[in-house]
Amino acid sequence: MFKSIAHLMTFARRASRRLRMYLLRPLFGSQGRGFRFDPDGLYSFPNIHVGDEVNLGYQPILMAALSEIRIGSRIMFGPQVMVIGGGHNTAKIGAFMSEVHEKAAGDDLGVVIEDDVWVGGRAIILRGVTLGRGSIIGAGSVVNRSTPLRHCRGEPRAGDPVPLGCRDHPPA
Numbered sequence: 001m002f003k004s005i006a007h008l009m010t011f012a013r014r015a016s017r018r019l020r021m022y023l024l025r026p027l028f029g030s031q032g033r034g035f036r037f038d039p040d041g042l043y044s045f046p047n048i049h050v051g052d053e054v055n056l057g058y059q060p061i062l063m064a065a066l067s068e069i070r071i072g073s074r075i076m077f078g079p080q081v082m083v084i085g086g087g088h089n090t091a092k093i094g095a096f097m098s099e100v101h102e103k104a105a106g107d108d109l110g111v112v113i114e115d116d117v118w119v120g121g122r123a124i125i126l127r128g129v130t131l132g133r134g135s136i137i138g139a140g141s142v143v144n145r146s147t148p149l150r151h152c153r154g155e156p157r158a159g160d161p162v163p164l165g166c167r168d169h170p171p172a
Helices: 002-027
Strands: 048-050 061-064 069-071 075-077 082-085 111-113
Parallel strands (some): 069 111
16 A cells, blocks of 8 residues: 555656646747756746756756856756856945846856756856866866866865866767
């Protein structure tokens, strides 16, 4: 009896996730074939554009209020990756950030992730960053600078991503 209940609950959870994915998919700015995402993630839907064969992993956060997040094709995210485009104007001291509506240059820069990129779990990609084609971002990295073609960034040490040697993987 308990096995049957467990199977039924698993089936219901999967069916619910598929239904939510189906209902949420059109809210993205654009998406390609084979796009998979976790409906329990956090998204600023209309500002996110996704290519073909993209898997955003488990519980990602992709937020860009006034900028865009552009994700190429054949991209894989590990769990709980954060992509944050844009930011707040912090130049006005004594005012709460949500009350400051003037934007400074660079406040609303987007994020571009080119084709064939792998981003490890809990990596954080910040505004204005472009991840070059074939880049690999290690788990837990904080990326605040753009990466060139086929670049590897490792796990953070003292808060700074450390380049690691990576195998030479040919572009797809």
